[in-house]
Amino acid sequence: MALGKKVKKKTKQIVDSKHMLTGLTLASFLESTIVPIPLEAVMIPLMQARRDSLWLIALMATVGCVVGALFGYALGYYLFDLIGQWAINTFFSQSQFDNVKEQMQNQGFWFVMTLGIAPIPFQVAMLAAGATQFSLGLFLLATVIARSLRYFGLAVVVYYTGERAEQLIRRYRMKAVIAITVLVLLLWWLSNLFR
Template identity: 55%
Template sequence: MSIKKKMKRLINSKYMLPGITLASFLESTVVPIPLEALMVPVMQKRRESLWLIALLATVGCLLGALLGYAFGYFLFDLTRDFVMQHITTEAQFTRFQKRMETDGFWFTFSTGVTPIPLQIAMLAAGVAAYSLPLFMLATAIGRVIRYFGLAVLVYYFGDKTEKLVKKYKWQTGLIALVIVITIWWFMLT
């Protein structure tokens, strides 16, 4: 069965909403394919569920982020000796932890709105024992902007959204990254 036929079946299926949640969970944990490739066509065809799709994608991502954080937090101790011997030093790791304490919110937030993989922030926050509530808040804000932003685009531009997202994906990500870095820089100075 072709991908196009599978997409049509998913869009019209009673499992569409749980499928979006699962896809978001998988995208935030192990699948390196941007969720937008799935969300935009689904949102275009199921406009009556536009806001619910964005909400469930956010929920799936937050569940995945929690799992990734836990993975970094609990499993790092099992691999700490190996990491300190082969990848980094105690001094570098201590600097990394301090950096997460001061910049962890913005680092996590930036991975939520830019094409930078969220997995990096999840593991880094867990390993550094960064504040779980702040980590989840930064992730939630970033992904709400991203997923509800897509919903707004579909609401206003309809079927043209997919072309707009494909055409301006990297430019939008770059602009978002520049904005986050600028805000971050002004807050630090």
């Protein structure tokens, strides 16, 4: 059975579960920390089936991701000397990490926001923010904004398009991600102009 079919079958099982929100929060935590599988595969059908809880689903996904981001930040902050090389080998190359570290030191807030929206593993931003001891408050603010745009954006699409949401998101997802990423990069560039 294909992964997509398995995910849909499992989603149908949890739609009416009393543990649906807890499960979604845990899935969001895992997606932001160790399982680089897009949460949207579960969230869209769940939101369509539970439109009465649409905004709560988006909120709990955001909360799970933010808690996961705190965990990743703490790993980078406290344990990078112990696990840093393993994380670099697992998630990216040494040169990629060096580039990320430099970006974090120079433009941390905007860098975290961009990685929180773009289809790039968010673990990169979490570990780099912790390893460079970037401001926890700014890291959390960028994470909340980026992930809220992502998850509440899905909720808005489901709210207005209902059953067509999955089809529309599949069709326009990359265009939307690119447009939002370009917008964040433009704001980033403008913020540098007015320093």
